Amino acid sequence: MRENVNANNKPSPDAVVIGVDFGTLSGRAVVVRVADGAELGSAAHTYRHGVITEHLPASSGPLAPETALQCPEDYREVLRTAVPEALRASGADPGQVVGIGTDFTSCTVLPVTADGTPLCELPDLAGRPHAWPKLWRHHAAQPEADEINALAEKRGETWLARYGGRISSEWQFAKALQVLREDPEAYARADRWIEAADWIVWELCGRETRNVATAGYKGIHQDGAWPSAEFLAALDPRFAGFVRDKLAHPLSQLGERAGGLTARAAAWTGLPEGLPVAVGNIDAHVTAATARTTGNGRMLAIMGTSTCHVMNSDVLAEVPGMCGLALGGITPGAWGYEAGQSGVGDIFAWFADSHVPPAYHEEARERGLSVHDLLSERASGAPVGGHGLVALDWHSGNRSVLVDHDLSGVLVGMTLATRPEEVYRALVEATAFGTRTIIGAFEAAGVPVEDFTVGGGMVRNPFVLQVYADVLDRPIRLVASEYSCAVGSAIHAAVAAGAHPDIHAASAAMGRVREETVDPDPARAAAYDDLFEVYTELHDHFGRGGSQSLRRLRAIRNATLATAGNGTEEGTR
Ligand SMILES: Nc1ncnc2c1ncn2[C@@H]1O[C@H](COP(=O)(O)OP(=O)(O)O)[C@@H](O)[C@H]1O
Numbered sequence: 001m002r003e004n005v006n007a008n009n010k011p012s013p014d015a016v017v018i019g020v021d022f023g024t025l026s027g028r029a030v031v032v033r034v035a036d037g038a039e040l041g042s043a044a045h046t047y048r049h050g051v052i053t054e055h056l057p058a059s060s061g062p063l064a065p066e067t068a069l070q071c072p073e074d075y076r077e078v079l080r081t082a083v084p085e086a087l088r089a090s091g092a093d094p095g096q097v098v099g100i101g102t103d104f105t106s107c108t109v110l111p112v113t114a115d116g117t118p119l120c121e122l123p124d125l126a127g128r129p130h131a132w133p134k135l136w137r138h139h140a141a142q143p144e145a146d147e148i149n150a151l152a153e154k155r156g157e158t159w160l161a162r163y164g165g166r167i168s169s170e171w172q173f174a175k176a177l178q179v180l181r182e183d184p185e186a187y188a189r190a191d192r193w194i195e196a197a198d199w200i201v202w203e204l205c206g207r208e209t210r211n212v213a214t215a216g217y218k219g220i221h222q223d224g225a226w227p228s229a230e231f232l233a234a235l236d237p238r239f240a241g242f243v244r245d246k247l248a249h250p251l252s253q254l255g256e257r258a259g260g261l262t263a264r265a266a267a268w269t270g271l272p273e274g275l276p277v278a279v280g281n282i283d284a285h286v287t288a289a290t291a292r293t294t295g296n297g298r299m300l301a302i303m304g305t306s307t308c309h310v311m312n313s314d315v316l317a318e319v320p321g322m323c324g325l326a327l328g329g330i331t332p333g334a335w336g337y338e339a340g341q342s343g344v345g346d347i348f349a350w351f352a353d354s355h356v357p358p359a360y361h362e363e364a365r366e367r368g369l370s371v372h373d374l375l376s377e378r379a380s381g382a383p384v385g386g387h388g389l390v391a392l393d394w395h396s397g398n399r400s401v402l403v404d405h406d407l408s409g410v411l412v413g414m415t416l417a418t419r420p421e422e423v424y425r426a427l428v429e430a431t432a433f434g435t436r437t438i439i440g441a442f443e444a445a446g447v448p449v450e451d452f453t454v455g456g457g458m459v460r461n462p463f464v465l466q467v468y469a470d471v472l473d474r475p476i477r478l479v480a481s482e483y484s485c486a487v488g489s490a491i492h493a494a495v496a497a498g499a500h501p502d503i504h505a506a507s508a509a510m511g512r513v514r515e516e517t518v519d520p521d522p523a524r525a526a527a528y529d530d531l532f533e534v535y536t537e538l539h540d541h542f543g544r545g546g547s548q549s550l551r552r553l554r555a556i557r558n559a560t561l562a563t564a565g566n567g568t569e570e571g572t573r
């Protein structure tokens, strides 16, 4: 145990921990005081390669539709830049740091060699798309997910219900099966298939560990077992050894110490060698500690690029369409539920960036606002339903409750008078309706949702928060930190360092929630009931069999692109 934590497990007043959040576009580091969670300094680093969707860095060959890759060096760069910058900004001395914790988007997963080297860093594999890390929102493995679901249903695999009845194309098995099918050599060269959440911990402390959360939610590990070799062989005989050869490893509980910082990682970060490193974790899940929602029935929505809904419960139930359920997946000992929406801020950004006339951009620039802020300001005063629009929030597919990434966005009710801010508002409302559908699914399955807290970047937009309060007809608690995920990682680091006895205690001491809530307006809430009915009708029509048009359009698009030469070469679809 380090000097800054004394023998009674009481942190010394100046002890600090570092949390690092690896998001979709950037990594953020924050320095947090162990005693009370005060944020002393932070820094962000935008990934140089961002999300790789068009072509690999060193080649111009087009990638297949729905491909989303990342570059592992971008992650290391966060450790080399954001961590020392955050420490500098905090004014803390490296000797005051008692631990470091990390969280990652998930399922962001990569093939590596036995020593943890990403396959895309091997010169002869760098030009192969399937050697690169697949970002959580790589949705090109939908055919494999469909196959896994059909076979699991046919064989009556009991684990399927733990995933709401459908495995997502985002999860580990669908992505690995896609690699095997499309680039068997890259598959064979991968000694390990590992979540980036665990890989970054390997980079920090030099040893492979696997956390219960990514194994449970994204790796189909339930009741102490992975899918059987027979199941995998029935999918594809070459896949039979996937678990044994590339995945299996003892699992670590959240908040445990994974190891100590290696000399190499100490040089990158400017932190002391041997510093306790917490077990890897998922960005959404780690944030329950920041939000003080580790108690049962407290739903936390991390709203950013996408939304993840996480909640502990003492009720074990099978919620149709939930993303997953894992014992200890949020906090050791509790049933942790996860649901989610694959597109939220991403949908708003798609509209704000590409569908707003130049005059709006000009006004935003002149007034020093973002286009989001301008659209939100213009949209906020209007009466509910005044735009005559309803949208479906499936521009990045549906992760709950339909679990189908071949679905796409829908907007109905447009006229020649429809204005951009009205469409923006309809898109915001659609995502709120999506969350209401998810909460409804939990409650219908007998899993109570006692309260609702929002964290993530969307906390910055009061218009979005008010729409959610009105649509859900619930007060919304808000996480009081811009870096809510990174603070969650810092809290787990404090537990791993022995500075707090467990995650609940650390969350009580270090968590950050605003005192005021965003409250629903009763008249607006009542008016939203009508729009929600229309949303539900469209949701079931397009998503539950009334019309196959969205799936047909996706199939036509894929076939057309394949014929045009995009997605026909090896390693792409
Ligand atoms: N003022 C805003 N209102 C609504 N959405 C926004 C606003 N500013 C940024 N966004 C969107 O929020 C998302 C970023 O959320 P954030 O939580 O910061 O990052 P991440 O999800 O990568 O962790 C992006 O999709 C961005 O387009």
Ligand SMILES: O=C(CO)[C@@H](O)[C@@H](O)COP(=O)(O)O
Pocket: 023, 024, 104, 105, 106, 107, 136, 282, 283, 284, 302, 304, 305, 306, 307, 308, 338, 340, 342
């Ligand atoms: O799916 C999960 C967690 O299970 C998220 O990591 C994923 O939605 C990405 O989150 P962000 O929107 O980048 O914060």
